[in-house]
Amino acid sequence: MRDGRYVVVIVDDHALFSQGLTLLLESRAGDTFVVAGSTTAGEEAVALVGREAADIAIVDLALPPLGGVETIRRVTAAYPRTRVLALSGTDDLGLAAAALRAGASGFLGKSADPEVLVAPLLTVAAGVRVVRADLLDSLLAASDRAADGLVERLGSRELQLWALLARGLETSEIAKPMLVSERTAKRMIASLLHKLGAANRIEAAALAGRYGLLDDDPHR
Numbered sequence: 001m002r003d004g005r006y007v008v009v010i011v012d013d014h015a016l017f018s019q020g021l022t023l024l025l026e027s028r029a030g031d032t033f034v035v036a037g038s039t040t041a042g043e044e045a046v047a048l049v050g051r052e053a054a055d056i057a058i059v060d061l062a063l064p065p066l067g068g069v070e071t072i073r074r075v076t077a078a079y080p081r082t083r084v085l086a087l088s089g090t091d092d093l094g095l096a097a098a099a100l101r102a103g104a105s106g107f108l109g110k111s112a113d114p115e116v117l118v119a120p121l122l123t124v125a126a127g128v129r130v131v132r133a134d135l136l137d138s139l140l141a142a143s144d145r146a147a148d149g150l151v152e153r154l155g156s157r158e159l160q161l162w163a164l165l166a167r168g169l170e171t172s173e174i175a176k177p178m179l180v181s182e183r184t185a186k187r188m189i190a191s192l193l194h195k196l197g198a199a200n201r202i203e204a205a206a207l208a209g210r211y212g213l214l215d216d217d218p219h220r
Contacts, residue, residue, distance in 0.1 A: 001055060002034055006125050009052055010038040011045045011071060012060040012087070017110075021058070021117070029118045042071035046078045054082050056125055058117075059104070061088040061095055069098045076103030083124045085117075096131070101199065106130030151211055154195065159213070161192055165201055166208035 001007065008025065010018045018038040025033045036052035039045060042063040049057050057075055061068030072084050085106045086099040096107045105124045108117070109132070120130040151159070157178070164174045175185035189201075198204040 002036070002053075005030075005032055005034045006055040006121070007036045007052055008033050008056045008058065008121070009036055009045075009048050009054040010058045011040075011042060011048070011063065011068075012038065012058070013040045013063055014060070015040055017060075024115065025118070025121075028115060029121075032118075033121065042066035042068065042074075045071045046074050049075055049079050049082050054079075056083045056085060056121060058085050058087060058121075060110075061086055061099060069095070069102045072099055072104050073102040083127070085120060085124050085130070100129070100131070108132060150196070151213075158192055158195070161188055162196070162204065162208055163213050165189060165192070166205040166213060168201075168205070 010021060012018045012021075015038075018040075022035040022038070025035055033056075036054065037048055039048050042059075043066055045057065045059065048054070059068050059072055059075070063071055068086060068088075072086060075082060075084060080103075083105040084103060085108065086096075086104040087108055087110050088095055088099075089110045091109055099107050105127075106120055106129055108120060108130070123130050154162070161174065161178060164177065171185050171189065172182050174189070175182045178185060178188070180188065193200070193204055196204055196207055198207060
């Protein structure tokens with residue numbers, strides 16, 4: 001923070017939008033936020049966040065050529081304490097999900113009244129994720145549709161691997177009952193995570209519990 005205010009930077013390829021948003025925040029919430037800088041290039045975002053010690057980065061997802069999702073990924077990797085609010089001119093569910101997976105703390109459409117950005121920024125600054133209610137409902141519905149038939153699409157070996165993975169076993173411990181080398185086990189795990197749409201083993205374990213794969217686990 002700077003002088004008791006949250007430091008905000010804006011990454012948007014439309015300079016006029018950045019200027020308008022800056023004026024809005026200064027006039028509506030100047031005692032809470034200070035816009036320290038902006039850039040029209042995603043490649044410059046990480047340096048801008050670091051230079052200004054930004055608390056919040058507002059990132060437009062339409063950032064040629066790097067792209068907003070990759071920009072978010074780089075910012076959150078370099079500065080995990082910086083919160084990112086992703087903005088998009090569309091309600092593209094795939095883009096919204098990708099932005100959130102990349103580390104964004106919120107996703108809002110640019111079509112919304114700019115004045116409604118003040119409250120989401122406060123929420124994001126507090127460490128709470130922000131997604132519009134109707135978009136969240138759509139994301140959840142899409143997730144449910146994608147999950148339908150997931151278990152049926154996996155083979156018996158993959159289900160066995162999933163159950164072992166969900167128990168928190170190390171790769172070497174998984175390789176033994178699967179009767180493969182540790183190197184092969186690593187490849188199998190990576191392939192399974194991709195099929196599950198899970199970012200890591202923790203997410204895979206959570207999914208296993210949701211699908212009841214651990215209900216009959218004698219080690220529980």
